[in-house]
Amino acid sequence: MSSGGAIQIPSRLPLLLTHEGVLLPGSTVRFSVDSPRNMHLVKNRLLRGTSLKSTIIGLIPNTRDPEHEADDLPTLHKVGTAGIAVQVVGSNWPKPHYTLLITGLCRFSVTSLLKERPFVLAEVEQLDKLEQYTSPASDSVTTEDGELGELSQKFYQAALQLLGMLDMSVPVVAKFRRLLDSLPRETLPDVVASMIRTSNKEKLQVLDAVSLEERFKKALPMLTRQIEGLKLLQKTRKASPDNEKRVLSVRKGGVFPGRQFNLDEDDEDEDGDDMLSLEKRVHAANMPEAALRVCLKELKRLKKMPQSMPEYALTRNYLDLMVELPWSKSSKDRLDIQAARTLLNNDHYAMDKLKRRVLEYLAVRQLKASLKGPILCFVGPPGVGKTSVGRSIARTLGREFHRIALGGVCDQSDIRGHRRTYVGSMPGRIINGLKTVGVNNPVFLLDEVDKLGKSLQGDPAAALLEVLDPEQNHSFTDHYLNVAFDLSQVLFIATANTTATIPPALLDRMEVLQVPGYTQEEKVEIAHRHLIPNQLEQHGLTPQQLHIPQDTTLDIITRYTREAGVRSLERKIGTICRAVAVRVAEGHALSSPDSAPQSPMHQDGKAAPPEMPIVIDHVALKDILGPPPYEMEVSERLTLPGVALGLAWTPLGGEIMFVEASRTEGEGQLTLTGQLGDVMKESAHLAISWLRANAKRYELTNMGGAPDPLEGTDIHLHFPAGAVTKDGPSAGVTIVTCLASLFSGRLVRSDVAMTGEITLRGLVLPVGGIKDKVLAAHRAGVKCVILPKRNEKDLEDLPANVRAELDFVSAVNLEEVLNAAFDGGFPGKCGGRPLPQLMSKL
Numbered sequence: 001m002s003s004g005g006a007i008q009i010p011s012r013l014p015l016l017l018t019h020e021g022v023l024l025p026g027s028t029v030r031f032s033v034d035s036p037r038n039m040h041l042v043k044n045r046l047l048r049g050t051s052l053k054s055t056i057i058g059l060i061p062n063t064r065d066p067e068h069e070a071d072d073l074p075t076l077h078k079v080g081t082a083g084i085a086v087q088v089v090g091s092n093w094p095k096p097h098y099t100l101l102i103t104g105l106c107r108f109s110v111t112s113l114l115k116e117r118p119f120v121l122a123e124v125e126q127l128d129k130l131e132q133y134t135s136p137a138s139d140s141v142t143t144e145d146g147e148l149g150e151l152s153q154k155f156y157q158a159a160l161q162l163l164g165m166l167d168m169s170v171p172v173v174a175k176f177r178r179l180l181d182s183l184p185r186e187t188l189p190d191v192v193a194s195m196i197r198t199s200n201k202e203k204l205q206v207l208d209a210v211s212l213e214e215r216f217k218k219a220l221p222m223l224t225r226q227i228e229g230l231k232l233l234q235k236t237r238k239a240s241p242d243n244e245k246r247v248l249s250v251r252k253g254g255v256f257p258g259r260q261f262n263l264d265e266d267d268e269d270e271d272g273d274d275m276l277s278l279e280k281r282v283h284a285a286n287m288p289e290a291a292l293r294v295c296l297k298e299l300k301r302l303k304k305m306p307q308s309m310p311e312y313a314l315t316r317n318y319l320d321l322m323v324e325l326p327w328s329k330s331s332k333d334r335l336d337i338q339a340a341r342t343l344l345n346n347d348h349y350a351m352d353k354l355k356r357r358v359l360e361y362l363a364v365r366q367l368k369a370s371l372k373g374p375i376l377c378f379v380g381p382p383g384v385g386k387t388s389v390g391r392s393i394a395r396t397l398g399r400e401f402h403r404i405a406l407g408g409v410c411d412q413s414d415i416r417g418h419r420r421t422y423v424g425s426m427p428g429r430i431i432n433g434l435k436t437v438g439v440n441n442p443v444f445l446l447d448e449v450d451k452l453g454k455s456l457q458g459d460p461a462a463a464l465l466e467v468l469d470p471e472q473n474h475s476f477t478d479h480y481l482n483v484a485f486d487l488s489q490v491l492f493i494a495t496a497n498t499t500a501t502i503p504p505a506l507l508d509r510m511e512v513l514q515v516p517g518y519t520q521e522e523k524v525e526i527a528h529r530h531l532i533p534n535q536l537e538q539h540g541l542t543p544q545q546l547h548i549p550q551d552t553t554l555d556i557i558t559r560y561t562r563e564a565g566v567r568s569l570e571r572k573i574g575t576i577c578r579a580v581a582v583r584v585a586e587g588h589a590l591s592s593p594d595s596a597p598q599s600p601m602h603q604d605g606k607a608a609p610p611e612m613p614i615v616i617d618h619v620a621l622k623d624i625l626g627p628p629p630y631e632m633e634v635s636e637r638l639t640l641p642g643v644a645l646g647l648a649w650t651p652l653g654g655e656i657m658f659v660e661a662s663r664t665e666g667e668g669q670l671t672l673t674g675q676l677g678d679v680m681k682e683s684a685h686l687a688i689s690w691l692r693a694n695a696k697r698y699e700l701t702n703m704g705g706a707p708d709p710l711e712g713t714d715i716h717l718h719f720p721a722g723a724v725t726k727d728g729p730s731a732g733v734t735i736v737t738c739l740a741s742l743f744s745g746r747l748v749r750s751d752v753a754m755t756g757e758i759t760l761r762g763l764v765l766p767v768g769g770i771k772d773k774v775l776a777a778h779r780a781g782v783k784c785v786i787l788p789k790r791n792e793k794d795l796e797d798l799p800a801n802v803r804a805e806l807d808f809v810s811a812v813n814l815e816e817v818l819n820a821a822f823d824g825g826f827p828g829k830c831g832g833r834p835l836p837q838l839m840s841k842l
Helices: 036-046 147-164 171-182 185-195 200-208 212-237 241-245 265-284 289-303 310-324 337-347 352-367 386-397 429-437 460-467 504-508 520-538 550-559 567-591 593-604 618-625 678-693 732-744 770-779 789-797 800-805 814-821
Strands: 012-018 028-033 056-061 079-091 097-115 120-126 375-379 401-405 443-447 491-496 511-514 643-650 653-665 670-673 713-718 752-754 784-788 807-811
Touching (some): 012 036, 079 120, 079 200, 171 185, 185 200, 265 289, 289 310, 310 429, 337 352, 337 386, 352 386, 375 386, 386 491, 401 429, 460 504, 520 550, 643 770, 653 732, 713 732, 732 752, 770 784, 770 800, 784 789, 784 814, 789 807, 807 814
Parallel strands (some): 012 056, 375 511, 443 491, 643 752
Antiparallel strands (some): 012 120, 028 097, 056 079, 653 713
C-alpha cells in the first residue's frame, strides 16, 4: 500500500455504483444498495474479507435512472472516490438491501475494467495524496505564490466568515471550527462542499476537479452563496443567537470525522420561523409566571434538540398544549336575570329548585364580579333531564359547555393525566376539555359520577377530590402539565342517579340538588311543549298532519309507561309518529300525479288518502302501541285479607309495592320470600313481635281462635316482583298492616298506601324519599297516603295539585296507622290502655 513513503490505495478496486449522493474525499456518507452487482460486492468482498485492504472499495457515481436499471454495465464516470467501509447493516424490509457507511479517502480514475460480474473490478490510478486527509494542517498551499495561494486564503477567510456568523456555544459549530483548524488547506474544498447543502451535480463538479486550483474555484461560489443566504436571513429576521443555532444542524448520515452538517438556508429558515412563532405564542399565552418559566425552559431545550430525536415531538406537543390552554381567556357571563328565567322556563318545565339555584348564582355574580364557580350535583332518576338542564344552564349563562362521561371510568389518569415519562402520555380529560372549549370558565358536566369504577390504575373518585374542592382547584395540577391550572372559575355540574355509590368525601364537596320524578300533569305538559314537537320534526311531520290530544297523552303516560322520567314516553310518541308517517307516505303515493290513472282503484278496496290531521284517539293508540302493559290494579289486588300496599324508593324513582301474607297450620314459623335484605327481614320480625304483644288488645287470633296468632300457625310473607332485590326499613308499617289484616280477617282499604319505619314499642319513625314515593302513589291512583308524623315537612316539596288530590295521614304510632288503613278504623278492646305518646330520640 506504500511506495517511496507515500500512502497508496490498492491498484485493483471493486467498484460500487451509487445512484444517490456523491462521496467526496474527507466526508462520510450512508448509502443504501440493492442492485445485484452491488449486493454481490458486499457479500463477496466486504462481509468475507478479513483484512483492512478488503474494506477499501471504489465509488463511482451512476448517472443512469435507477428505475430503468439494465443488465448491461453503464458507462462509468471518469472520476470516482476510494472509500473505506466503516459499517455494513443488512435488512430484508421492504426488500433485501444493505446500508453502508463509507468514509471517502481520495480520488481515482479508472484505467481498465478487469471484470463485470458478479461485481465490477477495475484497474485504477490514484489522483490525490492520501496523506493530506490524514495528516495535521500544513502551510504547503499558503506559502506558495500565485493564484492558488490567493484562492486558498480567500476560501479559508470565507469559511471563517461563515463560522463567525454562527454561535460557538453550539457543539456542531465548535466541531466545524476544529475541522478548519486541523485539516490542510487543500482538503477544505472537499470537506466544506460536503458540509453545505449542494446538489449532486455541483458535487460532481468538485469531484471532477482534479486540479487543486480548479477545485477551489468550483467550491468558492458555493460557500459564498451560503454566506449571502445567511446574511439575508439575519437581515430580514434580525436573527438572535437562538435562531443562529438552528442554522447549522446535524443531518442523518454523518460527515468526516463522524458528523455531517446542513447549512441549507431554506429548510432552516422554515424551522427558525416555526420556532420563532412558537416562542411568540408562548409569550402571548399570558400564562402564570411558574408556567411561563417551565415553557421557556422546554423551549430552550427544544431549540438545541435535533428533530430526529423522539423527545423532540414529545416536547413540541407539550409546548403546543401549553400555548393552547386558556390561561387567561374567559367568556363574558350574561347576567340578565329576567332573560335567564325566561330561557330556563322555555327549555324546561318544572325543576324549580334547579332554576332557582342558577338565578341565585347570577344574582350574586351581579353583586360580586370575582366569584368561584359552584360545584353542583344533580341527583335523580334517569330521564328527568339532568344532562339537558346542564346544557341549558350553559346557554343561559352564555358560557361554553363540555360534557365528560364518567360512567365506567376506572383509571385515575383519565382525570389527572399521565406523566410525560410514559410512552403515549396525554393530559387528563379536565385539561383536554379546557383545550377544547378554549375558555377558562366553561360549564363542565361530569355525567354519571355515581358510576365511577376502581382498578389497579387508581381511584378516579379520589382524583376528583381536588377537581371538585373550591379550596383546592385554583391550583389543580395535571400530571402531564406538571404546573398548576386555575379551575376556580369553572362551573362544575355532576349528575348521578343515587348518592349511595358516591364516596362520602366526594359527596361532601358537592352541593346536592335532588331532581325528583315528574307527576302525570308535568309529563303531559312536557310532552306537548317539548317531546311531541321534537318527534314531529325528527319524523318529518307537521302539526297539520298529526294531532295527539291531551287525554291520549295521559293514557300513554298511565297505561303504557311506568317511569319517573320521560324517556319511555318519548319513545312511545316516536312509535306513533312512525306509524302516522307510513299513512302519510301512502297517502302521498295515492294522490300523486303518477298514480292518477289508478285512482279508480279506490273504489275497489284501496285505502283513500287519510284526512288531515290524523287524530290519535284511544282506539288508534291501542292499534299502534298494542295492549297496555300497565293497569290500575290496586283495587283488584286488595280483595283478600293479608294484602297491603306499601311505597318504595328506587334509583328510577318511587314505586308501589304489594305485601302479601298467608297462614297455614304449622309450628309457628315465619317464611319470608321476595329477595329481601337483612333490614327488611328484621322489620318483619319486629312486626310479628309487636302484633303478638298486642294480640289481645286488637283481638288477633290464630286459625283456631287462640289469642296467640302464631300458635300452631305458620306465616308466609311475600313481596312480589321476586327478581328484584329489596331492602330498607320503610316497609315496617306495611308489614304490620298486612299481618293485622291476615290475623283479623279484615280487608285493608284499596286506596291506601303507606310507608314508615317501626319500633318494638309501636312508634313510627321517619324515612326518606317521600316525594318520589308520594308521586308513585299518585301515579298508581292511590287516594290516601299514610306517612310518619316527622315526614310532614317533606310534603312541601310536592306539587300543589298532588297535595290537593291526595289525603295524607301523619302517624305517630302503629295504632294511628291501623285506624287509617281499615274502613271504620281498627279499634282495640274497650278500656284498653292507650299507647304512651313517646317521641323517638333518634
